[in-house]
Amino acid sequence: MTAEIITIGDEILIGQIVDTNSVFIAKELNKIGISVNQITSIQDNREHILSTLKDANLRADLVIITGGLGPTKDDITKHTFCEYFEDHLVKDQSVLDHIEDLFEKIVSTPISDMNRDQAMVLSKSTVLFNKYGTAPGIWIEKDKTVFVAMPGVPFEMRSLMEYEVIPKLISDFNRPFIYHKTIRTYGLGESAIAQRIEAWEEALPAHIKLAYLPSYGSVRLRLSGKGDNEEKLKESIEVEFEKIYPLLEDILPSKDGEDQDIAMSINNLLASKQQSLCFAESCTGGELAAAFTLNPGASRCFKGGLVTYATKMKEDILNVPANIIEKYSVVSGEVAEKMAENAKKLFKSDYAISTTGNAGPAKGDSDVEIGTVFIGVATPDRVFSVEYQLGKNREQVVNKAVNKAFELLLKELNHN
Template sequence: MTAEIITIGDEILIGQIVDSNSAFIAKELNLIGISVYQITSVQDEKAHIRTTLAEASKRADIIILTGGLGPTKDDVTKYTFAEFFEDQLVLNEKVLGHIEELFSKYKKTPISDLNREQAMLPSKAVPLHNKYGTAPGMWMEKDGKVFISLPGVPYEMMQLMEGEVIPRLQQKFHRPYIYHKTILTQGEGESAIANRLAAFEEKLPSHIKLAYLPDLGSVRLRLSGKGEHEEELISAVEKQVEGLYELLGDIIAEEQEEDEKIAVQISKLLTSQKKFLSAAESCTGGALAAEFTTHPGASSCFIGGMVSYATNVKSENLGVPKDLIEKYSVVSAEVAEAMAKHAKKMFRTDYALSTTGNAGPTKGDSDAEVGTVYIGLATPEKIYSKKFIFGNSRDQVVKQTVQKAFEMILKEIS
């Protein structure tokens, strides 16, 4: 059982927005045993969309489109859909009633003819209720293939996938089981690990695959199995996991839920331990706090942070002694540790992280080379710091600093 995802919109192709819809759809499909064969992005142009639909129908059993369902002239998906199925648009009274209800409840402007036109759907389409927006989803079938059109607005698409599409696909198709197991390794790069696993990969059963997912300072190894019998499949994958431990036991950090970020792991551990974290950031400019609070549940353990970017803010607001900065410079182990110490005290937390360094392109208030970073960590028992050299790419310096800071706190609380 395979699916193909088609995202429609010039804004994706010119890099104005990132296509996050495909990632969500693919993950949801994978959870119910449907493999995504291909993801394609196309222009808001009828001929391009028609050609892509025709090609996708040769490769996949399920074709899902997102985007191009708005009320403006550049939204042509619905009209192209009708042409592809040699169908015509007709007014759907139920959809129109929903649009009118949304306007009466939430809009200050009167409903327009363009908005009413969104209730015009191909006569053969099954409308999918979009409770958050005016553009309904559409379900159509042709030659044993299922075609689904969804709005491009992420929260509308997500609701339709979870509430309409997934239940219908589960009911219509018999699907195999898919089981993933992810192992986090630290300390060796992707190529070194691949060399150690060469013989292991050659002996893997055909229904189990190994994927390498490298990140800053770590590599996740994902074993994915597909089969008709769930218990047998899980047993087969777990047997291969044992083999990974035998070969890589010295660098395996832990087993993870699929795609679980390190910030989520930290949050779960701190919450279970009823401990709290704060941060004092300089070179990361708030990126550490932003990454941590992106994930649900962070409020249960992350109290807050201070972006002490300027040197005087470190002393006047955070409380780092001026003479300490003058003696050791703003980019130093001593200042990093003082920042963590005062953040822990200021926010009354059990742990505090700090970052100070030169992210570039100039040296700023320190003579330390660009890429030099100190990360401080205050715990209930001690305060310490580590020095890193992350190169001369400003973006990578910030990202690697956040990653290493998270690794430091994770190791401390695990």
């Protein structure tokens, strides 16, 4: 069974809001074996709605629409539906009773005829009860395609999906099972990984597909399969993953190969060793600490961090000797090492990571090239630093520096 999602509203097209509805709907449909083949955003415009419905009708078994069901004059979806489905609006008394009850108990403003008009639904449709709002959902069929329209308010849409749409899809249609499994790699680019696993990828069974999902410093590999037997489907995908682990074991953040954030892997390793960590940041501006504490349980091992952005603060707070800064530059391996070493002492931690670099767009207190970053690592046994050239884009430099810092620390933890 294939589906398309259509979102209606200028607010999406002009970038005023982010379309989170499609993400939620796609995930929920995928869970019950329905593949989403296309997502489309359009204006609340008669011609656009009609042409989009017509095109989707030719391609999909299920079309889910959000938005355009409000009470104001710019919401024309229901009237356009009447035209497309050759139908007319009728009053649904149960919806009207619900609307009047909401206004009586919750809404402070008086109810208007515009609000009552939301009880008008297509005569051929099945009404989907919206317990959190005044606009009901609509389920209607044409040429063997199911169309579901819901309001665009996210919490109303989610409730309708959970309590009305998904149960009805499950009861009305036979669906295959869809199963995904993802592992996350670090420190190697997409093309290099593809070369490593080329033979494995070419030997994948026809019902299993591989997707590469790259991001800063990380590439996720997702295997997806579809079949009628859930147990056999999962087993076949697990078998393929068992074959890939030996090919990538040096770039997996966790031994079991799960889709785990590298910061969480570090956290788990430190906690298992009963060891602690701190940060001394300059060019990353606190992003290391933010990324690490984003995961729950960071307090098990994270002692704290300092953002010594100004050169003087590196001297006054981290006790980096002025003569080292003068001799080697504030962006140097020597300074990164002193930052990490002294932060480790200050926080009385087992490990410390430091960052110092020139993220651009202009040079600061150092003449090094934009994109140059030194990362220092202090362990229980040694202190060292690594130099990186991370490009010219400021955001990219910072994000890459965070990932490189975590990669360095993870390697140390795995070797100790």
